[in-house]
Amino acid sequence: MGSHQDSTRDDSPDSANHLPTPATAAGREGLDALLARPGRAVVALDFDGTLAPIVADPDRARAHPDAVPALAALAPKVASVAVITGRPAKVAVRHGGFADVPGLEHLVVLGHYGAERWDAATGTLTTPDPHPGVGAVRAELPGLLERSGAGQGTWTEEKGHAIAVHTRRAPDPQAAFDTLRGPLTGLASRHGLIVEPGRMVLELRPPGMDKGAALREYARELDAACVVYAGDDLGDLPAFTAVDTLRTEGTPGLLVCSGSDEVPDLRERADVVVDGPTGVVHLLRSLATRLT
Secondary structure, three states, rough: OOOOOOOOEEEOOHHOOOOOOOOOOOHHHHHHHHHHHHHHEEEEEEEOOOOOOOOOOHOOOOOOOOOOHHHHHHHHOOOEEEEEEEOOOOHHHHOOOOOOOOOOOOOOEHHHOEEEEEEEEOEEEEOOOOOOOHHHHHHHHHHHHHHOOOOOOOOEEEOOEEEEEEEEOOOOHHHHHHHHHHHHHHHHHHHOOOOEEEEEEEEOOOOOOOOOHHHHHHHEEEHEEEEEEEEEEEEHHHHHHHHHHHHHOOEEEEEEEEOOOHHHHHHHHOOOOEEEEHHHHHHHHHHHHHHO
């Protein structure tokens, strides 16, 4: 697979007016496949940090103001646009403003890493019962945070099928993250869960739930001839791996990093690096314009 450290970064003020050239041959093949056969392309994106700027309080996260218009312009021209997120699907729909938007009929939200699915065309939400370990963790978590001494400034996010502990608002976010990682891993393990680290967040969730599995399943469901994925965090690495696997199986793909210095691994593996949610919006607009 190799390192993609020279990935193209598209930060120019007029970046909405042109498509960047991917830094890798595989990325260029993926972009060419998208432009040649858009009706069989899946464009998948993370939510937080990709479509929505990262904020200290996740309840206040909202999609970039130009994200929905850009998605609505692109979605009718491809097989599907999929938002793949660890959040509950209904939360991503609400924070993204995806409901009842003309042009977004080809959009789905795969929440809880694909465990939930919301379809814009029908407005229907499908969701399984939560893992029993999540309830047990929820009950024990307050005591663990108190005993750890790292609870000050942390934020617990309820996700239904998972629980996330954010440290970004702690006096020393990295120290709180490092202090809590071990105890939270032990707590998760006792109840059949795993801990997924992210950008100043530790998420406790059932095993087997990740963005890579969700993306592979959805791409195969649609018999996609091309797959694009854009993300910004460690939780997006499985989706990057899924695209790499699809490439080896003959399905071209394009990997986009919504630029962050906090996750160098993602940047190095990307074919294209853009400047956060603003850069993602520019890329979506450019694709919609080119496909017109």
